[in-house]
Amino acid sequence: MSQTLLATTCLECDAEVPWENDARVGEIVECPECRTELEVESVEPPRLVLAPEVEEDWGE
């Protein structure tokens, strides 16, 4: 069961973004305030970047 241990900051609106302890690099988290998609760039240390925009050939 994942558990929120700490929070990082949204790059768009500065709100606190909960950090799950089973986070993985490449995972997308959503800012609870502004709904911006953020990508987990690094787990140790926890670091978020803005997620790339969805491209036309994405999905299944």
Place this chain on the structure above:
Amino acid sequence: MNSATLRLGVLASRVRFEEKCILAALERRGVACEQIDPRTLAVRAGAPWTGPRTVLNREVGHYRALYAASALESTGARVLNTAAAAAVCGDKWQTSAALVARGVPTPDTSLALTPDAALAALEQFGYPAVIKPLVGSWGRLVTRVTGPAMAAAVLEHLAALPSPQSHIVYVQREVAKADRDIRVLVVGGRAVGATYRRSDEWRTNVARGAVSERCPLDPGLTELAVAAAKTVGAHIAGVDLLQDPDGRLTVLEVNDRVEFRGLQQSHGTDIDVADAVAALLIEEAQA
């Protein structure tokens, strides 16, 4: 080979529910797994590949997935699904052609080489009919046309698009159906589970808000889904089917990097898609 000594890779730029579950399943099975991000991947032709010898392709972008598979295979790595399967599954016409060639039931489809030719092809089917982009997912730009005036307008827009591929038009006779389609997950030639995807909209993609409900697997559904996956060469496949009011099943498409969140959640703990994928990956690596 001991599973602890296997070197497996999962190719993904975006770690979604599915990738997270697969990575966790591999860890539970005691297998070390390397995440390969295609955004930082460059493969030199003819140079030895020092990465994992067996790679699961979970890249979200079709072209990146296709070329990554091809590049890794050129180094001798084993990629699931293969680049050949990704090329067929990622292109709606290649899929239709493969299904028809093997006698797998699929909706009546034409490939028109110009938008003008598409109008004539649509006339043969009658309306409503469906125009789809050759490449694309989540129901994007799939258009149901209800008559010739609407079709002409859509085709005029296609003709104005800059990409030459947009001018090759895939058209399909509409299948009369209930408000749902069926997705069957096939892993290693075995149907793992199935869901109905129900929507208020005519496109029943979960990405468009469709809801997944558990669908019982019967022999007819299982046989057809397994045959469709085999036809396109996919070891791991999400086979999308429609059932017409008379109960006849047709295969709409086969997804080679299938999303299965809705299917998994509708089954609770009764099935474990990610673990089935992990088991197949380990088996392939040991082969």
